[in-house]
Amino acid sequence: MVAPNGCVMIAGYSDPLDVLLNLQRALDAQTGSGWLQNQTASPGPFPPINVFQQGDNILAIVELPGVDKKDLQIQAKENTIRISGKKSANYPEGSVHRRERVFGEFDRTLSLPIGLDPAGIKAEYRDGVLALLLPRAESEKPRTIKIS
Amino acid sequence: MADRQQLQAQKKREQENREETTIPARVFVPTADIYETQDALTVILEMPGVEKSNVNVRVEEGLLHVEGRLDLNKYQGLQPVHTEYNVGHYARSFQLSSKIDQTKIAAALNDGVLSLTLPKIEEAKPRVINIS
Numbered sequence: 001m002v003a004p005n006g007c008v009m010i011a012g013y014s015d016p017l018d019v020l021l022n023l024q025r026a027l028d029a030q031t032g033s034g035w036l037q038n039q040t041a042s043p044g045p046f047p048p049i050n051v052f053q054q055g056d057n058i059l060a061i062v063e064l065p066g067v068d069k070k071d072l073q074i075q076a077k078e079n080t081i082r083i084s085g086k087k088s089a090n091y092p093e094g095s096v097h098r099r100e101r102v103f104g105e106f107d108r109t110l111s112l113p114i115g116l117d118p119a120g121i122k123a124e125y126r127d128g129v130l131a132l133l134l135p136r137a138e139s140e141k142p143r144t145i146k147i148s
Numbered sequence: 149m150a151d152r153q154q155l156q157a158q159k160k161r162e163q164e165n166r167e168e169t170t171i172p173a174r175v176f177v178p179t180a181d182i183y184e185t186q187d188a189l190t191v192i193l194e195m196p197g198v199e200k201s202n203v204n205v206r207v208e209e210g211l212l213h214v215e216g217r218l219d220l221n222k223y224q225g226l227q228p229v230h231t232e233y234n235v236g237h238y239a240r241s242f243q244l245s246s247k248i249d250q251t252k253i254a255a256a257l258n259d260g261v262l263s264l265t266l267p268k269i270e271e272a273k274p275r276v277i278n279i280s
């Protein structure tokens with residue numbers, strides 16, 4: 001199901017200086033892949049999500065800088081994950097020089113093309129990055145078929 | 149900006165106009181908000197994934213340099229299947245408009261957002277001039 005169409009493995013590069021470059025290239029190569037079927041109509045849905053394969057499991061990494069943990073909700077149902085919340089900031093009065101950050105509410109649903117084990121989903125939010133460990137359902141795991 | 153507005157993901161801007169680094173990887177420009185109060189200049193930078201120990205802030209000759217390094221170990225052994233953003237270190241410099249008291253710069257990192265408070269030196273603060 002998860003075709004590694006030309007995917008580059010990141011682990012095990014001999015030259016540590018190339019690790020970041022190779023990671024960036026690997027990420028670029030998978031940009032806009034048709035792997036997720038949830039492609040919403042508008043471009044640039046928030047928050048941006050990277051999906052990785054880690055052994056049998058799926059790891060989704062979401063960048064949410066400035067979102068308070070208590071303003072973040074994650075719901076899982078079958079093979080869909082819903083990430084919603086709000087990003088807000090309170091700045092004191094003063095003259096504004098630059099305003100590049102965006103604030104507001106967000107609600108995004110990810111539908112994965114594989115079955116998940118909803119009970120085993122783990123979420124961790126640290127340093128503005130949400131990591132969702134999505135274990136593959138037992139029935140989805142590949143089986144070795146013995147040739148008789 | 150209206151609170152109800154649907155959030156859009158911002159495309160990461162890559163760093164430009166800077167000496168090339170010896171490491172061939174890309175560096176991104178953190179999104180910033182800057183505002184000024186009577187006493188200080190506050191710079192807020194979004195650097196998701198950067199830990200406290202990997203942030204470097206310095207002020208030199210009216211230039212503020214901020215660097216945040218990403219811990220790449222977390223990406224070891226991961227195979228991307230769908231990506232919407234790229235990752236890399238962050239770096240950005242600002243020309244400061246007022247004199248800053250370097251000894252009193254305060255920095256805080258919360259949820260991937262770095263807040264820098266750069267207090268102005270006494271002479272740079274606005275004064276009320278009484279008309280006699």
